[in-house]
Amino acid sequence: MPSTPLYRNQVLLLSQSFFIKDNRDELLLHAHKYDFDIAFFSELAEFVHAVEHSSANTLFVVDLDSLHNMQADMHDRRKMLLLGELLARLPADRSYVYLQSVRQGGRFLLQQRLVDSNCLAYAEKPIPNDVLVDKLFNLFVQKKRGDVVRLIFLGGAADVDGAALLRHRIELIRHDDVRTLHLRVKELQPDMVLIADVEFERTEAIGRVLKKDIEADPVREVILLLHQPNAELARRALAGGFDDVLLLTAPDLLHRQLVNRAGKIRVSKDLIGKDRATGLLNKVGLQKKAQEAIRQAGRDGRQLAFGIVDIDKFKTINDTWGHYFGDIVIKRLSLTLAQHIGDNDLLSRFGGEEFVLVFWDCTLEQGLQKLEAMRQAFCALPFEVKAGDVRHFSFSGGIAAYPDYKNQNELFLRADAMLYEAKQGGRNQIRCNPMEKSA
Template sequence: MASHVPLYKYRALLLSQNFFIKDNQAELRLHAHKYDFDMAFFSEVSQFVAAVEGDTGNGLFVIDLDALHNMQSDMQDSRKTLMLGELLERLPPGKEYVYLQSSRQGGRFLLQQKLVDSHCLAYAEKPIANDVLVDKLFNLFVQQKRGDLVRLMHLGAVDGLDDACLQRARIELISHDQAQTLHLRVRELQPDLVLIGDAEFARIDSLARVLRKNIEADPVREIVLLQHKPDAALMQHALASGFDAVLPAGDPDLLCAQLVNRASKIRTAKDLIAKDRATGLLNKIGLQKKVQELIRQAAREERPLAFGVIDIDKFKTINDTWGHYFGDIVIKRLAVCLASHLGERDLLSRFGGEEFVIVFWDCTLEQGWSKLDAMRRAFGSLPFEVRPGDVRKFSFSGGMAAYPACQTENALFLRADGMLYEAKQGGRDRICPPPASAAAAA
């Protein structure tokens, strides 16, 4: 007998009251299915715990705290009301939970403290509309990805730095020995954090200023002084010279923890500047920086790049017919569909509105066409329930360009955008140039 394959890869497990489930189950599922995930409902703690333990890694776990007042403990004394502490003890370890609470509960700080200390992924206050809740859950699915790699460059020796600790936190460590060429190396590799020893700063106190004054300097980049010996005057001079912080070098574990925290803040700052809030993808600003870095890398390693621009077909009609809210769902599901086809070093951006850009690393124009066409077919097969029982499918068109035929980010975009126009004029739901032209141009 063939094994059962679930229709939806992701699902949210909701522990709530019986009456809440009965009143909201159908509508919550309907909204969830629009976003291409499912919802499972539980009114018994034991069943919820078993489902969480059996999750394969694609679930979100949601607990309605009001359920505590209407649930029993599933223990010998069936008259006993389930308490929060008992519930938290029974939840499987190693998981994170989304808590729904009333505004009255939200005003109790000790309760918030207990929740965030109990593997809390997020909490939200009720009342919350079903469509809003589902949208927030979808955003959590998108955000539950490993953080972007943070590149840390250090000048001089850093004794005892735990490489394994940094690797687990997605921090890449790059060493550099020459103070007078540090600015060139920073310009080439674009690190997110630069660590400079106090001995190197004492010899050349203009290091941070040289890095800061470059017109192409990344505003998110942090420059940190690593201080081996306490020296208040040197610390003040460093901060006045453009350093963002001073960290003590004595305790390797403490230094690693501080660098991990700074890397987390850098990721957050980069996300605010460089990522689209609705989809979690790179925005136009973030894409520009990443593509420039990728082109420099491709030039150094003599690798090709394939650059694609896509646009959802007849998107205005989608908005006009079913509303902008449904149009946003189409955009978000396209983002998830495209992301599932990417390689580790590929780039994906929501360039604006219904337009996306994909950059394939180490990929010829013809190979890029095949990959983008596979994405087109995958998106075209997605069912969208526009109304109960009314399922539609949508499409996108795309244009391709390649490096090194096009040498700059702007040249790549203009070429791919021109090909997108040809795809639209040629009938939509296609990628231009077609394979024969791609092979000739590659």
């Protein structure tokens, strides 16, 4: 059996009555595609023990209808477990997702009791499998610390505490010239741009200038910071491309507002830029990150290695053992690749069974060595296609280097050409011939 867990995240579910429209196998099938597993519990003591010994990548779900079938004391089976007793027994250092009936959901005092009792979220049932799994996946995304959110601020130094924001993984970059702000935004690609009212009054076109750039990030928020209430100024800002207006009543309130917005931006970026089955960057997410890496490499004089890998004979895998098994092969490959990725490297599920990797500060030869180590690790994984029948699979890869190839498109085309050579040469190998450009 592999030492690496098959699924990155896990749900612990306490439920004695089945609450979903479909069946348990269908629920698991949806969960596995979102890269998490579900462990079912019918006894409170076993559930509590599992919660206490769980990892950070775990959600805890409690079906409140289970109260009807549980006893407060195993020696007194006539006494039904009450909500207060259940909440008291759940470990207080965890947060829980509560599932309740429509009737329970109509009782406001019950909702109040839940949200005051380590409630991460609550949901009404019956709820279809795919809807429940999608909601749980979103909670997994929200639990992660996520990428650093970059904030460019045009305004007074005393308005925003950069050190406090950094503790919440928000990088503050100060800028002092409204007429060059659009150039700094183009260079650094921030997630938020905060502009003080006095700067906006100097150049009211700044919101439109930032928003109309064809390369503008749709997730980016342009926000006006008002030092005093000014409804007319706020109207002009919102009509001129700004996303929102914040009033500086107290520094700590502004700090909390920015932290909350950063959290929502992270969720939006994950939903747009990440593959749900593996949690890796998708094609959209890779494009933005790779462009940033190439710009940074150019500024810092660093090298990049750009690799593409593709599972060998994947259609045969799907046709022989089914698409569900094919999805498992993809997930296991994503975990294998991720184990060899550095903090500054990029890994993307580019589409289907194809993955793209960008190695930071890495020569072509070093990139080849890294991909070769990944290939050998994946080839060593055992896959039990049925009881007693263990198979091994492989992938082929191609690699190119920056600055030999200057942009993302050139790098991709060259690495893809090398991948084609690897496939044509017999598969299960990595190709990276030196640069060959026509004059």
